[in-house]
Ligand SMILES: Nc1ncnc2c1ncn2[C@@H]1O[C@H](COP(=O)(O)OP(=O)(O)O)[C@@H](O)[C@H]1O
């Protein structure tokens with residue numbers, strides 16, 4: 001593509017001063033956005049008293065207590081009982097005993113986290129797969145009422161999804177989908193698929209159809225051409241779409257509270273239920289939240305080279 | 319290799335007739351060039367043969383068989399597109415190997431390697447095989463695109479203005495190469511272009527397209543010397559043929575019904591003589607190096623002809639113009655045999 005059309009508005013290089021100002025503003029914004037995250041991260045390494053001390057502690061002795069409390073359940077025991085247990089088994093046991101408690105067993109954090117992984121990645125995969133197929137069909141074939149269908153698909157996003165919470169709750173109860181991973185995957189897929197179709201259609205529209213036609217003449221079927229020629233060139237769009245879908249499904253809270261309670265509960269409704277002695281166990285919540293952020297960060301970093309072009313929706317072309 | 323047969327093929331897009339009632343036979347081993355300006359229906363004709371479009375009317379036969387039930391993959395044609403010719407996500411090697419890896423062919427890794435190397439050497443891109451397709455110059459890209467067609471032996475090669483995006487020097491080089499390759503392979507080739515030089519130099523036969531109609535088909539010499547009408551006559555020749563009303567040469571012998579005279583540069587004789595013929599004034603001389611374009615004003619009319627580089631004419635000179643066996647056209651534009 002010619003660069004003339006995309007750089008026409010910036011024929012004049014910005015001055016050194018305006019570049020410096022822009023850089024300063026970007027860094028300022030980044031710092032402001034990072035402060036809550038940094039605070040959550042720090043809280044995960046505090047002791048419960050440090051986490052609620054006033055004035056807030058910026059400098060503190062790091063403690064494993066938050067992470068230990070996140071992964072375990074504990075019971076209060078008498079001093080005699082604790083001493084009868086012999087020497088502490090590992091760091092967490094030691095921290096726990098200092099609070100006159102013993103570890104009773106693992107907490108539900110790990111299974112909830114795994115639920116989150118299964119449901120978020122499963123629904124993202126489904127939404128992107130369905131999205132890319134229908135986007136391809138809308139982009140390449142004459143479909144009767146295509147514009148109306150596309151509008152209908154978009155219209156499913158016009159009200160907040162939670163507005164249909166009650167009907168979905170009743171429906172899921174009838175269908176036996178309540179508190180099941182399958183139910184949550186289907187729900188998040190349904191919410192995301194409209195976004196996926198619209199985003200991906202834009203990307204696929206930009207891929208000249210000559211490539212598929214060339215492949216079909218070269219001896220490939222349309223399906224082969226789709227996988228060999230269209231998908232690789234849509235990688236950018238697929239990556240961007242997948243990240244948007246994943247972020248929604250990973251962070252979704254309202255439906256998760258409503259529809260899951262046990263087996264299929266995801267991490268977002270679980271984390272706020274972590275309660276320690278005498279109220280919220282903020283270090284454990286901080287630890288749980290920190291770990292909860294990791295998959296999205298990893299996924300985004302892995303796909304980052306596709307993202308820069310992807311989230312500008314094809315505005316930047318080379 | 320196989321012959322292509324178009325039988326009264328018409329293709330309409332809504333109200334637009336891109337191709338109208340074309341009958342065309344491309345013989346086995348023949349190099350046919352379809353010549354026409356943008357919008358004449360060249361690309362559509364190739365797409366109909368490749369199976370990317372279905373004819374509205376008529377039939378396409380490849381190797382004597384009706385192609386209608388066959389998909390593009392099954393028609394065994396190679397197509398060089400006008401643009402978007404390479405897969406941008408693949409290396410040059412993978413671009414060239416792509417047709418050979420197709421499920422319909424399933425060649426062994428060694429055979430593919432040999433074929434790719436052979437074509438890369440033939441087109442002198444063997445040092446670029448590891449490059450990304452997008453990291454090539456325009457000329458190299460077009461070579462790879464042509465190479466992707468040549469890497470297999472299809473029943474017919476279809477080429478859609480493969481040289482139009484190249485600069486003049488590369489174009490003339492590749493023109494020669496394509497001719498050699500076509501002759502060496504004995505390939506059946508249907509090549510479309512708007513460039514009369516490509517048509518004249520490469521074609522066994524030229525077909526001239528006008529708004530989706532095949533106006534005339536014949537050897538380059540036939541098309542050049544005996545154009546069917548003024549449209550075909552103006553397609554070939556540089557400078558373009560001069561069309562003058564018969565009245566401008568009132569005294570000259572011409573067949574009955576002549577309203578237009580077509581004078582190519584080789585039909586025009588200018589001298590400083592003082593005979594009774596029409597006279598013209600030199601208005602401008604364009605120096606092309608090896609020759610000159612002479613722009614003449616003759617009464618109300620202008621004409622352009624060639625003179626040698628060593629001409630001693632200058633602007634303002636008065637000349638006598640006479641014609642030697644020009645072309646004659648009737649009022650409807652059809653040529654009248656002399
Ligand atoms: N897919 C299409 N839909 C509508 N009109 C088309 C389509 N393809 C070609 N045409 C029209 O058909 C005519 C011939 O086009 P084309 O075969 O591309 O000409 P050329 O290759 O000689 O420039 C043009 O008027 C063009 O606008």
Ligand SMILES: [Mg+2]
Pocket residue numbers: 360361362400478
């Ligand atoms: Mg064309």
